[in-house]
Amino acid sequence: VRILLLDVAHARSGDKGDTANVGIIALRPEWYPLLARELTRERVARHFAGLITGDVERFELPNLNALNFLLHGALGGGGTLSLKTDAQGKVVSTALLRMELEVPNAEARRLGLPGSAR
């Protein structure tokens, strides 16, 4: 079954220079292992392909049921140099929440995941 990340997580993003950070937090603690497994560095880099010019770094915060991603070269130079509407990366979080996860039916039922993707 396909699950929209928006339905299982919430997120916050911001900037450090030309790097956007996206912190993504499981809506329920029991969903964190699924996020940690599916949201690999490579997967997130593929999701943002064409939108960022640099690497992706990934950090785990199991104590907060959260992952933190650094998207380098995401903000068109960042800060005052950037010409982008979202020069501070405030809504990059919502772009990540568009991701769809493929989860086996049995696991989705066991974890009580909400419906299939919209």
Added chain:
Amino acid sequence: VYKHPGTGGRIDVHSVSEQLVYEMGDPHAYLTPDVIADFTTIRLEGAGPDRVRVHGIHGRPPTDKLKVSIAYRSGFKALGTLVYAWPDALAKAQLADRVLRERLDGLGLKFDTILTEFLGVSATHGPLAGPPEHDVPEVQLRIGVRGPDRAPVERFTREIAPLVLNGPPSVTGFAGGRPKVEAVVAYWPALVDKRVVTPTVSMEES
């Protein structure tokens, strides 16, 4: 973390977690002048309505560096916007963008960056948003340029108004007049040795 009752908003483990991951780099080593905080050790627990208990965080001694935020002049920029209305708002905005870029090319203007965004369609999510599901009511075309010299940026600002008369129809949103040229003050975060900085406090009385 808590707040006064009846003041709106919400404090819970989720909202405090969002605040913790906001503008975070490496959570194992969040550098401050006083301590290197390890945010992978912090514990949050709900402790009643609009109240979260925060405990358990560990840290290490700080580095021998301080962060300096340096500002410097870095050329000029300008942003122009126009709004195109239904029908075919996106196609009109895209055509206007092509016309404008050809004009800039023809004038021989050189910039470090030219950025076009279509607000209402793809400005914040880019290709992840996919094509619009219907013929949207309006699209804002937003074009920005940045370069080392003022003159080409100034020239760019004179090229927006002609699009209104000579470009795709059903266009509005230009009452603000010609875009303003802005000097760019860029940001350079750097580290300096703590030994070269002597903090002093001066009290002023009036």
